[in-house]
Amino acid sequence: MKGSYAIRFIGAFVLFFALGFMSHAAGIKGFTPTGQAGDCKIKADTGYDVIVINKMYDFGRTVRTGRNSYLDIQFSPNNTFRLLARSTLTISENVRNPKLKVLQLTKGSVDLKLDDYPKDHKLQVETPSAICGAVGTRFAVSFEDPVLAGSFNMDADAGSRAHRFTCET
Secondary structure: OHHHHHHHHHHHHHHHHHHHHHHHHHOOOOEEEEEEEOOEEEEEOOEEEEOOOOOOEOOOEEEEEOOOOEEEEEEEOOEEEEEOOOOEEEEEEOOOOOOEEEEEEEEEEEEEEEOOOOOOOEEEEEOOOOEEEOOOOEEEEEEEOHHHHOOOOOOOOOOOOOOEEEEEO
16 A cells, blocks of 8 residues: 555656656747737738737747837747837747747847746847847847838949848847
């Protein structure tokens, strides 16, 4: 009888340890919009749909904000970012390394707060002209394409496009 209690205790301990390890190993599985103001949309099969607040979305989705708008998104508690007005961003997970999350900023600005990001995970923000990555900090990334904005840079080399990129901590 005493032996069966010991076996049950050991079995329960192993089960709880395995479940805890699996939940930690699972890491960040998607993103959740937690707040918004103005016109914020998420890309769907047939165009852009209205974003549902507090709904978990899978990686690989594109979100955009309109004029005078912003969208707050959470990866996990204490790990959030804000997509600012007139921005377009694709939130994805690297195929070869699922612990690498990639924010592809094609237009606009994003402010990130990674106060409790998992130590074994990485996050990078990619623009058409640069890549910025950091963990355990707060930083902002902005991308402006003067060609798309309607202006032209006379100092740019022939055939090139001048981009304005900033990464601030």
